[in-house]
Amino acid sequence: MTPAVIGIDLGGTNCRAALVGTGGRIGEIRRRPTEMVRGYDAWLAELVAGLEELLRQGEGLGLKVAAVGMGAPGLISGDGTVVASPNLPHLDGRPLAVDLAARLKRPVTVANDANASAWGEALFGAGREFNSFLAVTLGTGVGGGLVLNRRLWLGADGAAGEVGHWTVVPGGRLCGCGNRGCLEQYASARALAVSARERIAAGEASALAAIPAAELTSRQVGEAARRGDALALGVLEEAGGYLGQVLGGVANLLNLDGAVIAGGAVESFDLMQPAILRALRQHAFPVSGRRMSVVPGRLGDEAGILGAAALAGLSEQF
Numbered sequence: 063m064t065p066a067v068i069g070i071d072l073g074g075t076n077c078r079a080a081l082v083g084t085g086g087r088i089g090e091i092r093r094r095p096t097e098m099v100r101g102y103d104a105w106l107a108e109l110v111a112g113l114e115e116l117l118r119q120g121e122g123l124g125l126k127v128a129a130v131g132m133g134a135p136g137l138i139s140g141d142g143t144v145v146a147s148p149n150l151p152h153l154d155g156r157p158l159a160v161d162l163a164a165r166l167k168r169p170v171t172v173a174n175d176a177n178a179s180a181w182g183e184a185l186f187g188a189g190r191e192f193n194s195f196l197a198v199t200l201g202t203g204v205g206g207g208l209v210l211n212r213r214l215w216l217g218a219d220g221a222a223g224e225v226g227h228w229t230v231v232p233g234g235r236l237c238g239c240g241n242r243g244c245l246e247q248y249a250s251a252r253a254l255a256v257s258a259r260e261r262i263a264a265g266e267a268s269a270l271a272a273i274p275a276a277e278l279t280s281r282q283v284g285e286a287a288r289r290g291d292a293l294a295l296g297v298l299e300e301a302g303g304y305l306g307q308v309l310g311g312v313a314n315l316l317n318l319d320g321a322v323i324a325g326g327a328v329e330s331f332d333l334m335q336p337a338i339l340r341a342l343r344q345h346a347f348p349v350s351g352r353r354m355s356v357v358p359g360r361l362g363d364e365a366g367i368l369g370a371a372a373l374a375g376l377s378e379q380f
């Protein structure tokens with residue numbers, strides 16, 4: 063039988079899973095909404111039922127599914143316990159890996175979702191060309207994962223690489239972490255919409271002013287920028303500038319080969335790139351700033367699934 067693992071990307075909105083073999087993904091990605099209103103146990107039972115279906119499908123394909131890997135939002139300890147998950151508070155304190163392993167009768171690895179995505183890009187995507195890089199995910203929040211010398215660097219508590227909470231505006235917008243002015247509040251997909259709304263409210267002219275404020279999305283900001291809308295271009299330039307400022311600090315500290323930018327806002331990467339590079343070169347020591355390539359992620363939604371699968375044990379065979 064061919065060895066395989068299941069890779070899962072648990073997000074605040076959706077949970078996606080797929081069978082993954084030594085060459086990458088096998089079969090289609092299954093997606094279900096992340097429903098936790100009925101509590102942890104009910105959610106876990108539904109998740110397990112879905113995964114058992116996937117295991118049966120794997121058996122039918124002649125696969126030996128040896129393990130399960132999951133990327134989940136929040137701070138995850140080395141044994142796969144969710145220490146804290148601001149977006150999915152029902153998971154707080156839950157030994158997710160142990161609970162899943164007991165039900166699925168297989169080893170289960172649970173890692174932070176940004177770390178899983180970074181590892182996916184390292185093995186299968188834009189990170190393959192780098193020995194050491196930072197992966198930054200611009201989604202609902204800003205996640206970060208650090209690969210040093212081709213190994214994921216987790217830090218003492220699994221909290222390494224959290225550049226989303228790097229202060230870029232002292233005293234600025236309040237962040238979910240309790241600090242003010244974190245990068246996440248200026249460069250996440252959600253923040254792009256917030257920045258656009260602020261500029262519209264301040265009287266800046268834009269085609270986006272016709273959209274009800276509550277419905278404005280980062281995608282609309284990106285589309286308007288592509289049509290040359292000055293307000294939208296200003297929002298992306300500002301976000302790119304803050305991101306570049308942080309990358310400059312990271313470059314000074316670690317002299318990395320690269321940064322891989324992924325997540326929902328990456329569809330506007332080309333529009334942000336000039337501002338990112340300008341700020342990176344401004345803030346970094348010249349040799350480190352020149353060394354760091356800043357590239358978009360290549361795997362899109364699949365980075366987390368592939369990375370989680372690899373962390374679950376097939377990595378040495380890839």
Ligand SMILES: [Zn+2]
Pocket residue numbers: 226227228237238239240241244246
């Ligand atoms: Zn923060």
